[in-house]
Amino acid sequence: MKLSWLDVRGLGEAKEAILQEALHYRVEGIVVDDLADLEGLPPTVSKVYFPQGKELPAEFGDATIVIVDPENHGITTAELALKHPEVDFGRFVEIIDAKTLEDACESARTEQWSLLLFRDPTKIPLEIVIAAAARSQGSLVTIAQDVEEAEIIFGVLEHGSDGVMMKPAAVGETSKLKTAALAEVPDLDLTELEITDTEHIGMGERACVDTCTHFREDEGILVGSHSKGMILCVSETHPLPYMPTRPFRVNAGAIHSYTLSKDERTNYLSELKSGSKVMAVDVKGQTRMVTVGRVKIESRPLISINAVSPDGRKVNLILQDDWHVRVLGPGGVVLNSTELKPGDKVLGYLPTEDRHVGYPIDEFCLEK
Incomplete structure (x- = not known):
């Protein structure tokens, strides 16, 4: 301390x-x-x-x-x-x-x-x-x-x-x-989620979050369509056939998505900018705050990924519809988003609080 x-x-x-x-x-x-x-x-x-x-x-x-x-x-x-x-x-x-x-x-x-x-x-x-x-x-x-x-x-x-x-x-x-x-970030209890279905949903804007930090191979940021369920999106630290690795970047998802920031607050990907803070998370749930260098928002085809937790809670993540956009599974397994199928396991986080302007609050809130 x-x-x-x-x-x-x-x-x-x-x-x-x-x-x-x-x-x-x-x-x-x-x-x-x-x-x-x-x-x-x-x-x-x-x-x-x-x-x-x-x-x-x-x-x-x-x-x-x-x-x-x-x-x-x-x-x-x-x-x-x-x-x-x-x-x-x-x-x-x-x-x-x-x-x-x-x-x-x-x-x-x-x-x-x-x-x-x-x-x-x-x-x-x-x-x-x-x-x-x-x-x-x-x-x-x-x-x-x-x-x-x-x-x-x-x-x-x-x-x-x-x-x-x-x-x-x-x-x-x-x-x-x-x-x-007190700026040290508490570790998180990650949950194994099971993929239930995926769907190609057409065009939309997605955000690449470029940070001022090298991510590790088992590290990324948590992203989700709803504040009570997120999936661990890996950074571009793993080799790709058509482009160099960019270990500072997470191709994070559609612009409406939530990610975690300081003080357990959520931010929309669309509101991140140079100097913003986001929480980096590894497959063990260990965390650290990293600084955003820039956010690239571009129009791309999108894929919707649905998953469910062991206790029945539903999670959705919308990503760029391209196989090189990846998420992390148990043990740090790297999974191409377009190859996910029902029964596959991914790592996620299930906050218990609802949100008001990004801050956790104990109130009724229904997200669909």
């Missing part, structure tokens, strides 16, 4: 409202430079004392984590830990050049907590520190200027920083930070 630390130092009159929002959204840490601000905070939140530019007090009050700058404070975290065994200590490093980058790498390897501030906008130094910390037991918390930067920090080198510290500009930003921290 990614950590969200909220920096409330110097917030003035907005501090109390932002603190209440932080506690409501269960951020993992509140960062202060006045020990009095920690009084009354619940035990469910880490009380982080970061006296940047100030002298260290003799005692640390209610603080559970204290971040120090050894060069400015004149004492190491190891020395402080001997004097105050009840407190966790971490090191602050501001990265501005090669020397301070090495300091950050050393902190990442040896300290329980490393609080990092990168002055340059490039994320390459953060990549280096994350790599240096690969086998360490400590935690990296990186300072972000806003939620957009926090989202990037959480994803650097696919692992990301263990946490982000951010000073909110206004009430409302705490919830966005927490959402960014």
Whole structure:
């Protein structure tokens, strides 16, 4: 789980409202430079004392984590830990050049907590520190200027920083930070569906979803005509006789179809665009979010595929009517859509909620 630390130092009159929002959204840490601000905070939140530019007090009050700058404070975290065994200590490093980058790498390897501030906008130094910390037991918390930067920090080198510290500009930003921290996508329970029939239905518009990611051979996106039933469409990672492979692409289906996106939301294929997020899913139900580079919508012949789940739920998928458009079956078997026949097994997903503007909701909804 990614950590969200909220920096409330110097917030003035907005501090109390932002603190209440932080506690409501269960951020993992509140960062202060006045020990009095920690009084009354619940035990469910880490009380982080970061006296940047100030002298260290003799005692640390209610603080559970204290971040120090050894060069400015004149004492190491190891020395402080001997004097105050009840407190966790971490090191602050501001990265501005090669020397301070090495300091950050050393902190990442040896300290329980490393609080990092990168002055340059490039994320390459953060990549280096994350790599240096690969086998360490400590935690990296990186300072972000806003939620957009926090989202990037959480994803650097696919692992990301263990946490982000951010000073909110206004009430409302705490919830966005927490959402960014919880961006890991839950895995799905896929179901074996049995094909009941297929039908050539004439012309229509279909969408190819071109992403900014290489799909694996057992991976694609879930697509369906109805929000409660989808089939796993494989990417173009498998060889074709007349064209090169395009491992970033899923020939996904007719434009009315649903696919899964962030926060369990569905999107129509027709509304995806550059920068949209879609959920990539493999045959084991493991998921990740990928970014759409573009969507190609073109008029093509279409085929309607009907399937049924073991408990009788019906699923429909409309694809381009061409054998090179494929879906995935149990064990990662690649099936050409035009060769599907009754009794064949494909992998699918059966959401239980109905949808309102794409969001799951518990209400009556009949789809045909």
